[in-house]
Amino acid sequence: MTTTDYEQDFHRWTQEQAQLLRAGRYAALDIDHLVEELDSMGARERRELTNRLKVLLAHLLKWQYQAERRSPSWRATVKEQRLSIDDLLDDNPSLRPTLDQQIIKAYRLGRLLAVRETNLDESHFPTDCPYSMAQVTDPDFYPSSSASRDALTSVAPRHPGRWNACFTFNRANRHKLSLDRGNRIRGRGR
Structure with a gap:
């Protein structure tokens, strides 16, 4: 069996090295490149x-x-x-x-x-x-x-089976309104 150059066809080289290992032909192994690949x-x-x-x-x-x-x-x-x-x-x-x-x-x-x-x-x-x-x-x-607790105030009444609204205020005057059915309130970013 002729061995493929590691640099020319890596995949083929790996297959050949595996065959050599399975056959117990350790002297024919490309040890330097095998060690490099194991480290890698x-x-x-x-x-x-x-x-x-x-x-x-x-x-x-x-x-x-x-x-x-x-x-x-x-x-x-x-x-x-x-x-x-x-x-x-x-x-x-x-x-x-x-x-x-x-x-x-x-x-x-x-x-x-x-x-x-x-x-x-x-x-x-x-x-x-x-x-x-x-x-x-x-x-x-x-x-x-x-965010500190006093910087953020949220009111979220939750009633299962009804549409709920959550309106959040913060000091930077950004706000959002989220609607969802049931107990889930979904936040919407700006």
Whole structure:
């Protein structure tokens, strides 16, 4: 069997290396490139964890700092990222002890993503991650609004089976009116 050059056809090279391993022909293996690929595979899993944490942390920041724009889409993204992170950690348990460091690394990127998606100034968000590892991974954790309680007043009479209105005022004179049937009041961002 002639071996394919690693640089010419990577897919074919991987198939040939797998055949050589299965056949026990270790002397014919391309050891240098196999080691490089194994190292790369581990790095890829760490990058995926960092990327998923980045998206999760950005959405937690958005949830906290733009409470008036919360949406089912944001909640779904938070849930999706947490489930994917949990699956990734189940598949790669050796990454679990590094989660604290990965959160610190991912927060820097997540903060910038939140800045880009909210149009808020970077100084609006904490420099260091405000959430603990337990909070980040807790499926029931959603940060409360950063607005003080006296700055926001909400009246939401809720009567099951009737149309309800929720009118919210804040000091910046922004307001919104939301209507929904039953107990759900849906917020509408500006």
